[in-house]
Amino acid sequence: DSGVTQTPKHLITATGQRVTLRCSPRSGDLSVYWYQQSLDQGLQFLIQYYNGEERAKGNILERFSAQQFPDLHSELNLSSLELGDSALYFCASSVALRHPYNEQFFGPGTRLTVL
Amino acid sequence: GENVEQHPSTLSVQEGDSAVIKCTYSDSASNYFPWYKQELGKRPQLIIDIRSNVGEKKDQRIAVTLNKTAKHFSLHITETQPEDSAVYFCAANTGANNLFFGTGTRLTVIP
Numbered sequence: 001d002s003g004v005t006q007t008p009k010h011l012i013t014a015t016g017q018r019v020t021l022r023c024s025p026r027s028g029d030l031s032v033y034w035y036q037q038s039l040d041q042g043l044q045f046l047i048q049y050y051n052g053e054e055r056a057k058g059n060i061l062e063r064f065s066a067q068q069f070p071d072l073h074s075e076l077n078l079s080s081l082e083l084g085d086s087a088l089y090f091c092a093s094s095v096a097l098r099h100p101y102n103e104q105f106f107g108p109g110t111r112l113t114v115l
Numbered sequence: 116g117e118n119v120e121q122h123p124s125t126l127s128v129q130e131g132d133s134a135v136i137k138c139t140y141s142d143s144a145s146n147y148f149p150w151y152k153q154e155l156g157k158r159p160q161l162i163i164d165i166r167s168n169v170g171e172k173k174d175q176r177i178a179v180t181l182n183k184t185a186k187h188f189s190l191h192i193t194e195t196q197p198e199d200s201a202v203y204f205c206a207a208n209t210g211a212n213n214l215f216f217g218t219g220t221r222l223t224v225i226p
Contacts, residue, residue: 002158033213042218043159043204056213090158094212102212103149106158 003027004093004107012113018079021110025072025093031055032074033094033104034066038087049074081114088112117142117209121217128195129225136220138205139187145207148181148188149214153202162203163190195224 003026013019025032034046036059045058049068060066063081068074078085088111092104118141128134140148149164165172165179165188172179176195181188192199202221206214 002160031212043216045213045215048213056209058213102147102208103161103164104214106151106160108158 002105002107004029004091004105006089006091006107006110008110009108010111010113012115013081014115015081015083017081017114018077019081019112021076021078021089021091021112023074023076023091023093023107025074025091026105029093029095029105030072031094031102032068032072033092034060034074034076035090035092036087037090037109038084041087043090046076078112083114086112086114117145117207117215119205119207119215119217121205121220123220124218125221125223127223127225130195130197132195134190134192134195134199134222134224136190136203136205136222137187138189138207138217139185140207140215141186142207142209143183143186145209147208147212148179149206150179150190151204151206151216153204153219155201159204192222195222197224197226200224 005024030051032049035043046060048056066076088109090109091107094102094104121138146167151159152162153159178191202219205217
């Protein structure tokens with residue numbers, strides 16, 4: 001157990017719908033990262049938050065957005081869902097932003113299926 | 116931005132043999148190179164990492180080497196066991212301390 005929690009574990013929805021994925025980082029971790037992993041694909045970095053502020057964006061679609069709350073949990077919002085959005089979404093957390101050796105701890109993931 | 120390439124995409128070895136996975140990166144500012152193991156349907160888990168101030172690091176049957184001049188790093192697994200079968204990802208950090216991952220290597224250890 002990495003200490004990072006994600007809910008829900010599984011999510012099945014229809015095209016055009018909107019969903020929210022939730023992540024709670026490890027205690028003490030200020031940085032949260034979101035990744036998308038499609039079937040048999042690698043990990044695509046989506047977005048990073050640090051202490052409530054967006055710090056970096058990767059390959060995140062405009063239909064997707066995220067935020068980090070004062071209690072440091074984060075939510076990833078996916079809207080106007082398409083079949084191709086079906087994937088495993090991971091959240092990871094790390095201690096700080098500029099620590100040189102910043103191990104990222106991954107949550108168990110949320111498997112999203114869009115029908 | 117950072118670009119990480121990983122080879123091979125699949126690798127099959129006999130139990131007891133060694134396995135080597137290689138990665139190259141593009142951003143010369145990268146200074147942290149972790150390797151993650153992901154079993155089917157599970158989270159990626161860090162198995163070893165190396166910083167830019169060292170050339171090699173070992174942890175039991177696993178070792179990682181780094182060549183900063185050539186911008187490549189490799190994972191070596193010796194005396195492979197069936198439980199080593201998984202997908203392995205290399206990664207390199209960027210200035211914002213994000214990790215960019217390679218595309219993964221599916222390792223199969225044949226008993």
